[in-house]
Amino acid sequence: xxxxxxxxxxxxxxxxxxxxxxxxxxxxxxxxxxxxxxxxxxxxxxxxxxxxxxxxxxxxxxxxxxxxxxxxxxxxxxxxxxxxxxxxxxxxxxxxxxxxxxxxxxxxxxxxxxxxxxxxxxxxxxxxxxxxxxxxxxxxxxxxxxxxxxxxxxxxxxxxxxxxxxxxxxxxxxxxxxxxxxxxxxxxxxxxxxxx
Numbered sequence: 001x002x003x004x005x006x007x008x009x010x011x012x013x014x015x016x017x018x019x020x021x022x023x024x025x026x027x028x029x030x031x032x033x034x035x036x037x038x039x040x041x042x043x044x045x046x047x048x049x050x051x052x053x054x055x056x057x058x059x060x061x062x063x064x065x066x067x068x069x070x071x072x073x074x075x076x077x078x079x080x081x082x083x084x085x086x087x088x089x090x091x092x093x094x095x096x097x098x099x100x101x102x103x104x105x106x107x108x109x110x111x112x113x114x115x116x117x118x119x120x121x122x123x124x125x126x127x128x129x130x131x132x133x134x135x136x137x138x139x140x141x142x143x144x145x146x147x148x149x150x151x152x153x154x155x156x157x158x159x160x161x162x163x164x165x166x167x168x169x170x171x172x173x174x175x176x177x178x179x180x181x182x183x184x185x186x187x188x189x190x191x192x193x194x195x196x
Contacts, residue, residue, distance in 0.1 A: 079095040
């Protein structure tokens, strides 16, 4: 059975089904993170005192992580563009690099968490750290989710390239949209938590 509009665009929306689905899913994710950012703003403005992120957090590590995650967005785009150009081997190199950069991001974040724990800084220490660990932890879970999808597309999911290359290219594009969203969330988290 062939589901319509998996490769061709829908006449009513102008996008194929998976792209419509990911945009709807990302809208719900915007609401999730928007609610958490709103909670941060209310807690910060209502607090008598509030620590500055640069006093507690490691800005050089976070800056490195920002560069790593932005680089992974570039390699994700290059992976999709390689498929669009019909170059499967190049796609595999770029998507593999994206996954490796995701691993590097999580390793750096894990190192940063470890440094906090060594200094006795836990979510229960104060409201700022509770928000910090909640937002960055949830973001880290999203990075892991994106990496699982990318590893699948790199491995067993890539069999679709031989049968239906356009549909596979669409799947990689959808995974890329999710990955870019994860990067965009970090672009907001970095200044809000570390620099303000």
